[in-house]
Amino acid sequence: MGEVKVIKIGESVFAANDDIADRTRERLRKNGTFFINVMSAPGSGKTTLLIKLINILKEKYRIGVLDVDIESSLDAVKVADATGVLSIQINNGGLCHIDADMAARALEQADIDGLDILILENIGNLVCPAEFDVGSHKKIMLTSVPEGDDKPLKYPLMFQVSDAVIINKTDTLGYFDYDFDAAKDRILALNPGARIFCVSAKTGEGVEEIAKWIEEQTEAL
Amino acid sequence: MGEVKVIKIGESVFAANDDIADRTRERLRKNGTFFINVMSAPGSGKTTLLIKLINILKEKYRIGVLDVDIESSLDAVKVADATGVLSIQINNGGLCHIDADMAARALEQADIDGLDILILENIGNLVCPAEFDVGSHKKIMLTSVPEGDDKPLKYPLMFQVSDAVIINKTDTLGYFDYDFDAAKDRILALNPGARIFCVSAKTGEGVEEIAKWIEEQTEAL
Numbered sequence: 208m209g210e211v212k213v214i215k216i217g218e219s220v221f222a223a224n225d226d227i228a229d230r231t232r233e234r235l236r237k238n239g240t241f242f243i244n245v246m247s248a249p250g251s252g253k254t255t256l257l258i259k260l261i262n263i264l265k266e267k268y269r270i271g272v273l274d275v276d277i278e279s280s281l282d283a284v285k286v287a288d289a290t291g292v293l294s295i296q297i298n299n300g301g302l303c304h305i306d307a308d309m310a311a312r313a314l315e316q317a318d319i320d321g322l323d324i325l326i327l328e329n330i331g332n333l334v335c336p337a338e339f340d341v342g343s344h345k346k347i348m349l350t351s352v353p354e355g356d357d358k359p360l361k362y363p364l365m366f367q368v369s370d371a372v373i374i375n376k377t378d379t380l381g382y383f384d385y386d387f388d389a390a391k392d393r394i395l396a397l398n399p400g401a402r403i404f405c406v407s408a409k410t411g412e413g414v415e416e417i418a419k420w421i422e423e424q425t426e427a428l
Numbered sequence: 429m430g431e432v433k434v435i436k437i438g439e440s441v442f443a444a445n446d447d448i449a450d451r452t453r454e455r456l457r458k459n460g461t462f463f464i465n466v467m468s469a470p471g472s473g474k475t476t477l478l479i480k481l482i483n484i485l486k487e488k489y490r491i492g493v494l495d496v497d498i499e500s501s502l503d504a505v506k507v508a509d510a511t512g513v514l515s516i517q518i519n520n521g522g523l524c525h526i527d528a529d530m531a532a533r534a535l536e537q538a539d540i541d542g543l544d545i546l547i548l549e550n551i552g553n554l555v556c557p558a559e560f561d562v563g564s565h566k567k568i569m570l571t572s573v574p575e576g577d578d579k580p581l582k583y584p585l586m587f588q589v590s591d592a593v594i595i596n597k598t599d600t601l602g603y604f605d606y607d608f609d610a611a612k613d614r615i616l617a618l619n620p621g622a623r624i625f626c627v628s629a630k631t632g633e634g635v636e637e638i639a640k641w642i643e644e645q646t647e648a649l
Contacts, residue, residue, distance in 0.1 A: 248469050248470040248471060248552070249469040249554050249575055249579060249582065249583060250469060250572075250574060250575025250576050250579060276582055277555065277582065277583060277584070277585075278581070278582070278584055279581045279582055281578055281581060281582065301555075301585065302555075303524055303553070303555035303556045330555065331469070331554065331582070331583075332524070332553055332554070332555050332556075333470050333552065333553070334498065334522075334523075334524035334551070334553050334556070335524045335553075335555070335556065351471070351574070353471060353572065353574035353575075353597065353600070354470055354471025355471050357502055358470060358471060360499070360500045360502060361470065361497055361498065361499070361500055361502065361552070362470060362498065362552075363498070363499055364498075364522065376574065378603075379574070379600070379603050379604075381603075382599075382600050382602075382603050383600075
Protein backbone atom coordinates (compact mmCIF):
# COMPACT_ATOMS: atom_id res chain seq x y z
CA MET A 208 0.00 0.00 0.00
CA GLY A 209 1.42 3.35 -0.99
CA GLU A 210 2.08 6.08 1.47
CA VAL A 211 -0.54 8.79 1.70
CA LYS A 212 0.92 12.23 2.10
CA VAL A 213 -1.36 14.68 3.87
CA ILE A 214 -0.71 18.32 3.15
CA LYS A 215 -2.28 20.68 5.64
CA ILE A 216 -2.25 23.88 3.67
CA GLY A 217 -4.05 25.99 6.24
CA GLU A 218 -1.62 25.06 8.99
CA SER A 219 1.51 25.60 6.92
CA VAL A 220 0.32 29.01 5.76
CA PHE A 221 -0.27 30.11 9.34
CA ALA A 222 2.96 28.47 10.59
CA ALA A 223 5.00 30.33 7.95
CA ASN A 224 3.18 33.53 8.84
CA ASP A 225 3.88 33.04 12.53
CA ASP A 226 7.62 32.48 11.89
CA ILE A 227 7.88 35.80 10.06
CA ALA A 228 5.78 37.48 12.75
CA ASP A 229 8.08 36.15 15.48
CA ARG A 230 11.15 37.53 13.67
CA THR A 231 9.51 40.97 13.27
CA ARG A 232 8.48 41.00 16.93
CA GLU A 233 11.98 40.09 18.12
CA ARG A 234 13.72 42.57 15.81
CA LEU A 235 11.48 45.42 16.98
CA ARG A 236 11.90 44.42 20.63
CA LYS A 237 15.70 44.57 20.24
CA ASN A 238 15.34 48.00 18.64
CA GLY A 239 13.20 49.18 21.55
CA THR A 240 10.12 49.70 19.35
CA PHE A 241 6.79 48.66 20.88
CA PHE A 242 4.56 47.48 18.02
CA ILE A 243 0.74 47.59 18.35
CA ASN A 244 -1.78 46.11 15.89
CA VAL A 245 -5.08 48.05 16.03
CA MET A 246 -8.13 46.34 14.53
CA SER A 247 -11.89 46.99 14.24
CA ALA A 248 -14.93 46.97 11.97
CA PRO A 249 -15.20 49.78 9.39
CA GLY A 250 -16.16 53.08 11.01
CA SER A 251 -15.46 52.13 14.64
CA GLY A 252 -13.33 55.23 15.14
CA LYS A 253 -9.76 53.86 14.95
CA THR A 254 -8.31 56.94 13.25
CA THR A 255 -10.01 59.42 15.61
CA LEU A 256 -8.84 57.45 18.65
CA LEU A 257 -5.28 57.07 17.35
CA ILE A 258 -4.98 60.82 16.75
CA LYS A 259 -6.04 61.51 20.35
CA LEU A 260 -3.70 58.84 21.74
CA ILE A 261 -0.71 59.95 19.68
CA ASN A 262 -1.15 63.57 20.71
CA ILE A 263 -0.87 62.45 24.36
CA LEU A 264 1.96 59.93 23.86
CA LYS A 265 4.13 61.98 21.48
CA GLU A 266 5.17 64.27 24.35
CA LYS A 267 7.22 61.38 25.71
CA TYR A 268 7.75 58.96 22.81
CA ARG A 269 8.77 58.91 19.14
CA ILE A 270 5.79 57.40 17.33
CA GLY A 271 5.12 56.07 13.83
CA VAL A 272 1.88 54.89 12.20
CA LEU A 273 1.34 52.35 9.42
CA ASP A 274 -2.10 52.76 7.88
CA VAL A 275 -3.51 49.85 5.88
CA ASP A 276 -6.31 50.40 3.38
CA ILE A 277 -7.53 48.78 0.17
CA GLU A 278 -7.27 52.11 -1.62
CA SER A 279 -6.90 55.78 -0.64
CA SER A 280 -4.52 57.47 1.79
CA LEU A 281 -7.27 59.19 3.75
CA ASP A 282 -6.37 57.91 7.19
CA ALA A 283 -2.59 58.31 6.85
CA VAL A 284 -3.08 61.90 5.75
CA LYS A 285 -5.54 62.56 8.62
CA VAL A 286 -3.09 61.16 11.18
CA ALA A 287 -0.12 63.06 9.74
CA ASP A 288 -2.06 66.34 9.63
CA ALA A 289 -3.43 66.00 13.15
CA THR A 290 -0.34 64.69 14.95
CA GLY A 291 2.75 65.49 12.88
CA VAL A 292 4.20 62.01 13.45
CA LEU A 293 5.60 59.65 10.79
CA SER A 294 2.58 58.25 8.92
CA ILE A 295 2.88 55.62 6.21
CA GLN A 296 0.03 54.39 3.99
CA ILE A 297 0.04 50.76 2.88
CA ASN A 298 -2.41 49.97 0.07
CA ASN A 299 -2.85 46.22 0.21
CA GLY A 300 -4.31 45.75 -3.24
CA GLY A 301 -7.86 44.78 -2.34
CA LEU A 302 -7.04 42.16 0.28
CA CYS A 303 -9.09 41.79 3.43
CA HIS A 304 -6.11 41.68 5.79
CA ILE A 305 -2.37 42.25 6.08
CA ASP A 306 -0.14 39.26 6.90
CA ALA A 307 3.27 39.06 8.59
CA ASP A 308 5.17 39.06 5.29
CA MET A 309 3.37 42.17 3.98
CA ALA A 310 3.99 43.91 7.31
CA ALA A 311 7.68 42.92 7.29
CA ARG A 312 8.12 44.19 3.72
CA ALA A 313 6.40 47.46 4.61
CA LEU A 314 8.69 47.86 7.64
CA GLU A 315 11.78 47.29 5.44
CA GLN A 316 10.74 50.20 3.24
CA ALA A 317 9.79 52.49 6.13
CA ASP A 318 12.26 54.46 8.16
CA ILE A 319 11.28 53.20 11.61
CA ASP A 320 14.70 53.26 13.31
CA GLY A 321 14.56 55.04 16.64
CA LEU A 322 10.80 54.79 17.08
CA ASP A 323 9.54 54.00 20.59
CA ILE A 324 6.04 53.08 19.47
CA LEU A 325 4.86 51.80 16.08
CA ILE A 326 1.11 51.55 15.49
CA LEU A 327 -0.46 49.52 12.69
CA GLU A 328 -3.96 50.74 11.86
CA ASN A 329 -5.31 47.58 10.26
CA ILE A 330 -7.99 47.37 7.59
CA GLY A 331 -11.58 47.66 8.86
CA ASN A 332 -12.66 44.04 9.15
CA LEU A 333 -13.58 41.95 12.21
CA VAL A 334 -12.88 38.59 10.55
CA CYS A 335 -9.68 38.14 8.54
CA PRO A 336 -7.20 40.37 10.45
CA ALA A 337 -7.89 38.31 13.60
CA GLU A 338 -6.25 35.31 11.93
CA PHE A 339 -2.96 36.94 10.97
CA ASP A 340 -0.24 37.71 13.50
CA VAL A 341 1.70 40.61 11.93
CA GLY A 342 4.49 40.55 14.51
CA SER A 343 3.03 43.05 16.96
CA HIS A 344 3.73 42.93 20.69
CA LYS A 345 0.13 43.68 21.56
CA LYS A 346 -3.20 43.61 19.73
CA ILE A 347 -5.92 46.16 20.39
CA MET A 348 -9.42 46.02 18.97
CA LEU A 349 -12.18 48.62 18.91
CA THR A 350 -15.87 47.92 18.93
CA SER A 351 -18.35 50.78 19.09
CA VAL A 352 -21.70 51.41 20.76
CA PRO A 353 -23.62 51.87 17.44
CA GLU A 354 -22.46 48.39 16.32
CA GLY A 355 -24.35 46.73 19.18
CA ASP A 356 -23.39 44.69 22.25
CA ASP A 357 -23.71 41.34 20.45
CA LYS A 358 -20.48 41.67 18.45
CA PRO A 359 -18.39 39.35 20.72
CA LEU A 360 -20.94 36.60 20.04
CA LYS A 361 -20.70 37.11 16.28
CA TYR A 362 -16.95 37.70 15.77
CA PRO A 363 -15.46 35.69 18.66
CA LEU A 364 -11.92 35.18 17.31
CA MET A 365 -11.21 38.92 17.13
CA PHE A 366 -12.23 39.36 20.77
CA GLN A 367 -10.20 36.27 21.77
CA VAL A 368 -6.90 37.36 20.23
CA SER A 369 -6.95 40.98 21.45
CA ASP A 370 -5.00 42.05 24.54
CA ALA A 371 -7.20 45.11 24.95
CA VAL A 372 -10.79 45.70 23.82
CA ILE A 373 -11.93 49.31 23.51
CA ILE A 374 -15.66 50.06 23.51
CA ASN A 375 -15.78 53.38 21.63
CA LYS A 376 -18.44 56.06 21.02
CA THR A 377 -19.77 55.99 24.60
CA ASP A 378 -21.02 59.55 23.92
CA THR A 379 -23.78 58.06 21.71
CA LEU A 380 -25.36 56.01 24.51
CA GLY A 381 -28.46 58.22 24.47
CA TYR A 382 -29.15 57.06 20.91
CA PHE A 383 -28.45 53.35 21.12
CA ASP A 384 -29.47 50.48 23.39
CA TYR A 385 -26.14 49.06 24.52
CA ASP A 386 -25.74 46.87 27.57
CA PHE A 387 -22.16 47.45 28.82
CA ASP A 388 -22.38 44.69 31.43
CA ALA A 389 -23.56 42.18 28.84
CA ALA A 390 -20.83 43.28 26.40
CA LYS A 391 -18.13 42.99 29.09
CA ASP A 392 -19.38 39.57 30.23
CA ARG A 393 -19.32 38.36 26.61
CA ILE A 394 -15.79 39.69 26.05
CA LEU A 395 -14.43 38.19 29.30
CA ALA A 396 -16.10 34.83 28.61
CA LEU A 397 -14.08 34.65 25.38
CA ASN A 398 -10.93 36.25 26.75
CA PRO A 399 -10.66 36.38 30.56
CA GLY A 400 -7.38 38.33 30.42
CA ALA A 401 -8.64 41.10 28.14
CA ARG A 402 -8.22 44.67 29.36
CA ILE A 403 -11.48 46.51 28.59
CA PHE A 404 -11.71 50.29 28.13
CA CYS A 405 -14.87 52.35 27.59
CA VAL A 406 -14.11 55.59 25.77
CA SER A 407 -15.34 58.33 23.51
CA ALA A 408 -12.61 59.11 21.01
CA LYS A 409 -14.72 62.09 19.94
CA THR A 410 -14.94 63.80 23.35
CA GLY A 411 -11.67 62.31 24.62
CA GLU A 412 -13.31 60.70 27.66
CA GLY A 413 -11.33 57.64 28.76
CA VAL A 414 -8.51 58.13 26.25
CA GLU A 415 -5.94 59.01 28.97
CA GLU A 416 -6.42 55.56 30.51
CA ILE A 417 -5.56 53.82 27.24
CA ALA A 418 -2.51 56.08 26.82
CA LYS A 419 -1.39 55.05 30.30
CA TRP A 420 -1.79 51.36 29.44
CA ILE A 421 0.24 51.80 26.23
CA GLU A 422 2.89 53.65 28.24
CA GLU A 423 3.10 50.72 30.70
CA GLN A 424 3.40 48.22 27.83
CA THR A 425 6.08 50.34 26.15
CA GLU A 426 8.12 50.58 29.35
CA ALA A 427 7.76 46.83 29.96
CA LEU A 428 8.96 45.84 26.47
CA MET B 429 12.24 24.77 -25.23
CA GLY B 430 9.55 23.28 -23.06
CA GLU B 431 6.11 24.71 -22.85
CA VAL B 432 5.40 26.95 -19.92
CA LYS B 433 1.99 26.42 -18.45
CA VAL B 434 0.58 29.44 -16.69
CA ILE B 435 -2.03 28.71 -14.06
CA LYS B 436 -4.07 31.71 -13.05
CA ILE B 437 -5.45 30.52 -9.76
CA GLY B 438 -7.29 33.70 -8.85
CA GLU B 439 -9.15 33.78 -12.15
CA SER B 440 -10.07 30.11 -12.14
CA VAL B 441 -11.39 30.31 -8.61
CA PHE B 442 -13.65 33.23 -9.50
CA ALA B 443 -14.65 31.68 -12.88
CA ALA B 444 -15.69 28.44 -11.16
CA ASN B 445 -17.55 30.47 -8.56
CA ASP B 446 -19.35 32.47 -11.23
CA ASP B 447 -20.44 29.31 -13.08
CA ILE B 448 -22.07 27.93 -9.95
CA ALA B 449 -23.58 31.35 -9.21
CA ASP B 450 -25.09 31.52 -12.72
CA ARG B 451 -26.68 28.08 -12.30
CA THR B 452 -28.18 29.06 -8.92
CA ARG B 453 -29.50 32.32 -10.37
CA GLU B 454 -31.14 30.58 -13.34
CA ARG B 455 -32.64 27.78 -11.25
CA LEU B 456 -34.19 30.27 -8.82
CA ARG B 457 -35.46 32.44 -11.68
CA LYS B 458 -37.22 29.42 -13.22
CA ASN B 459 -38.75 28.66 -9.81
CA GLY B 460 -39.97 32.24 -9.54
CA THR B 461 -37.80 32.99 -6.50
CA PHE B 462 -36.18 36.44 -6.41
CA PHE B 463 -32.83 36.06 -4.59
CA ILE B 464 -31.23 39.08 -2.84
CA ASN B 465 -27.73 39.18 -1.28
CA VAL B 466 -27.62 41.72 1.58
CA MET B 467 -24.17 42.87 2.70
CA SER B 468 -22.67 45.42 5.13
CA ALA B 469 -20.08 46.07 7.83
CA PRO B 470 -20.72 44.56 11.28
CA GLY B 471 -23.46 46.43 13.15
CA SER B 472 -24.89 48.38 10.20
CA GLY B 473 -28.41 47.24 11.00
CA LYS B 474 -29.04 44.47 8.43
CA THR B 475 -31.15 42.33 10.75
CA THR B 476 -33.28 45.23 12.03
CA LEU B 477 -33.91 46.44 8.47
CA LEU B 478 -34.72 42.95 7.16
CA ILE B 479 -37.28 42.39 9.92
CA LYS B 480 -39.05 45.65 8.98
CA LEU B 481 -38.91 44.85 5.25
CA ILE B 482 -40.15 41.29 5.66
CA ASN B 483 -43.08 42.39 7.82
CA ILE B 484 -44.17 44.65 4.95
CA LEU B 485 -43.47 42.22 2.11
CA LYS B 486 -44.84 39.05 3.73
CA GLU B 487 -48.42 40.31 3.26
CA LYS B 488 -47.97 39.69 -0.46
CA TYR B 489 -45.04 37.26 -0.83
CA ARG B 490 -43.70 34.01 0.60
CA ILE B 491 -40.30 34.90 2.00
CA GLY B 492 -37.30 32.95 3.30
CA VAL B 493 -34.08 34.16 4.94
CA LEU B 494 -30.61 32.60 4.95
CA ASP B 495 -28.49 34.06 7.75
CA VAL B 496 -24.72 33.65 7.50
CA ASP B 497 -22.54 33.97 10.59
CA ILE B 498 -19.21 32.63 11.79
CA GLU B 499 -20.87 31.27 14.91
CA SER B 500 -24.19 31.73 16.73
CA SER B 501 -27.76 31.70 15.42
CA LEU B 502 -28.64 35.09 16.91
CA ASP B 503 -29.83 36.76 13.72
CA ALA B 504 -31.76 33.79 12.33
CA VAL B 505 -33.61 33.46 15.64
CA LYS B 506 -34.30 37.23 15.75
CA VAL B 507 -35.73 37.19 12.21
CA ALA B 508 -37.82 34.08 12.84
CA ASP B 509 -39.23 35.47 16.11
CA ALA B 510 -40.04 38.89 14.66
CA THR B 511 -41.46 37.85 11.28
CA GLY B 512 -42.53 34.19 11.44
CA VAL B 513 -40.97 33.46 8.02
CA LEU B 514 -38.64 30.58 7.16
CA SER B 515 -35.25 31.47 8.67
CA ILE B 516 -32.15 29.34 8.18
CA GLN B 517 -28.79 29.88 9.91
CA ILE B 518 -25.61 29.04 8.00
CA ASN B 519 -22.49 28.86 10.16
CA ASN B 520 -19.61 29.19 7.74
CA GLY B 521 -16.87 27.87 10.00
CA GLY B 522 -14.91 31.05 10.55
CA LEU B 523 -14.69 32.21 6.95
CA CYS B 524 -14.96 35.87 6.02
CA HIS B 525 -17.48 35.31 3.21
CA ILE B 526 -19.84 32.80 1.62
CA ASP B 527 -19.16 31.70 -1.96
CA ALA B 528 -21.48 30.35 -4.67
CA ASP B 529 -20.77 26.71 -3.82
CA MET B 530 -21.52 27.19 -0.11
CA ALA B 531 -24.71 29.06 -1.01
CA ALA B 532 -25.77 26.34 -3.48
CA ARG B 533 -25.16 23.60 -0.91
CA ALA B 534 -27.15 25.52 1.70
CA LEU B 535 -30.03 25.94 -0.77
CA GLU B 536 -30.03 22.17 -1.49
CA GLN B 537 -30.55 21.48 2.20
CA ALA B 538 -33.18 24.19 2.70
CA ASP B 539 -36.81 23.83 1.75
CA ILE B 540 -37.10 26.88 -0.48
CA ASP B 541 -39.63 25.58 -3.02
CA GLY B 542 -42.49 28.00 -3.53
CA LEU B 543 -40.70 31.04 -2.09
CA ASP B 544 -41.23 34.34 -3.93
CA ILE B 545 -38.32 36.10 -2.24
CA LEU B 546 -35.18 34.60 -0.73
CA ILE B 547 -32.90 36.92 1.25
CA LEU B 548 -29.28 36.09 2.13
CA GLU B 549 -28.07 38.10 5.12
CA ASN B 550 -24.35 37.91 4.48
CA ILE B 551 -21.57 38.03 7.06
CA GLY B 552 -20.68 41.52 8.35
CA ASN B 553 -17.66 42.44 6.22
CA LEU B 554 -17.20 45.16 3.59
CA VAL B 555 -14.27 43.45 1.84
CA CYS B 556 -14.51 39.73 1.04
CA PRO B 557 -18.26 39.28 0.35
CA ALA B 558 -17.99 41.90 -2.43
CA GLU B 559 -15.79 39.48 -4.40
CA PHE B 560 -18.09 36.47 -4.38
CA ASP B 561 -21.21 36.24 -6.52
CA VAL B 562 -23.47 33.82 -4.64
CA GLY B 563 -26.04 33.57 -7.43
CA SER B 564 -28.35 36.36 -6.30
CA HIS B 565 -30.44 38.40 -8.74
CA LYS B 566 -29.67 41.66 -6.93
CA LYS B 567 -27.11 42.80 -4.36
CA ILE B 568 -27.99 45.28 -1.65
CA MET B 569 -25.49 46.85 0.73
CA LEU B 570 -26.01 48.86 3.91
CA THR B 571 -23.73 51.55 5.21
CA SER B 572 -24.71 53.52 8.31
CA VAL B 573 -24.36 57.12 9.49
CA PRO B 574 -22.15 56.25 12.52
CA GLU B 575 -19.63 54.57 10.16
CA GLY B 576 -18.89 57.88 8.41
CA ASP B 577 -19.39 59.24 4.89
CA ASP B 578 -15.91 58.15 3.71
CA LYS B 579 -16.74 54.44 3.43
CA PRO B 580 -17.17 54.44 -0.41
CA LEU B 581 -13.60 55.77 -0.68
CA LYS B 582 -12.24 53.03 1.57
CA TYR B 583 -14.23 49.97 0.43
CA PRO B 584 -14.91 50.82 -3.24
CA LEU B 585 -15.60 47.32 -4.61
CA MET B 586 -18.56 46.74 -2.28
CA PHE B 587 -20.16 49.98 -3.45
CA GLN B 588 -19.39 49.14 -7.09
CA VAL B 589 -21.03 45.71 -7.13
CA SER B 590 -24.22 46.66 -5.27
CA ASP B 591 -27.46 47.37 -7.16
CA ALA B 592 -28.83 49.33 -4.20
CA VAL B 593 -26.98 51.17 -1.43
CA ILE B 594 -28.89 51.86 1.77
CA ILE B 595 -27.64 54.57 4.11
CA ASN B 596 -29.08 53.44 7.46
CA LYS B 597 -29.44 55.01 10.93
CA THR B 598 -30.51 58.42 9.62
CA ASP B 599 -32.15 58.94 13.03
CA THR B 600 -28.66 59.40 14.55
CA LEU B 601 -27.79 62.42 12.42
CA GLY B 602 -27.87 64.70 15.47
CA TYR B 603 -24.94 62.74 16.92
CA PHE B 604 -22.69 62.31 13.90
CA ASP B 605 -21.24 64.55 11.22
CA TYR B 606 -22.35 62.87 8.02
CA ASP B 607 -22.44 64.64 4.67
CA PHE B 608 -25.19 62.91 2.64
CA ASP B 609 -24.37 64.81 -0.55
CA ALA B 610 -20.70 63.84 -0.32
CA ALA B 611 -21.63 60.21 0.42
CA LYS B 612 -24.03 60.08 -2.53
CA ASP B 613 -21.50 61.68 -4.89
CA ARG B 614 -18.88 59.13 -3.81
CA ILE B 615 -21.28 56.21 -4.30
CA LEU B 616 -22.43 57.42 -7.75
CA ALA B 617 -18.84 58.10 -8.87
CA LEU B 618 -18.11 54.40 -8.24
CA ASN B 619 -21.46 53.09 -9.41
CA PRO B 620 -23.57 55.51 -11.50
CA GLY B 621 -26.49 53.07 -11.69
CA ALA B 622 -26.78 52.48 -7.96
CA ARG B 623 -30.15 53.07 -6.38
CA ILE B 624 -29.56 54.95 -3.10
CA PHE B 625 -31.97 54.89 -0.15
CA CYS B 626 -31.68 56.86 3.11
CA VAL B 627 -33.50 55.11 5.94
CA SER B 628 -33.80 54.51 9.63
CA ALA B 629 -34.45 50.82 10.17
CA LYS B 630 -35.09 51.67 13.84
CA THR B 631 -37.88 54.21 13.28
CA GLY B 632 -39.00 52.69 9.97
CA GLU B 633 -38.54 55.94 8.04
CA GLY B 634 -37.79 55.20 4.38
CA VAL B 635 -38.29 51.43 4.68
CA GLU B 636 -41.50 51.46 2.58
CA GLU B 637 -39.50 52.78 -0.39
CA ILE B 638 -37.06 49.87 -0.25
CA ALA B 639 -39.96 47.43 0.05
CA LYS B 640 -41.46 48.98 -3.08
CA TRP B 641 -38.16 48.61 -4.95
CA ILE B 642 -37.91 44.94 -3.92
CA GLU B 643 -41.50 44.42 -5.03
CA GLU B 644 -40.70 45.90 -8.46
CA GLN B 645 -37.62 43.67 -8.79
CA THR B 646 -39.63 40.60 -7.74
CA GLU B 647 -42.36 41.33 -10.29
CA ALA B 648 -39.74 41.92 -13.02
CA LEU B 649 -37.89 38.62 -12.40
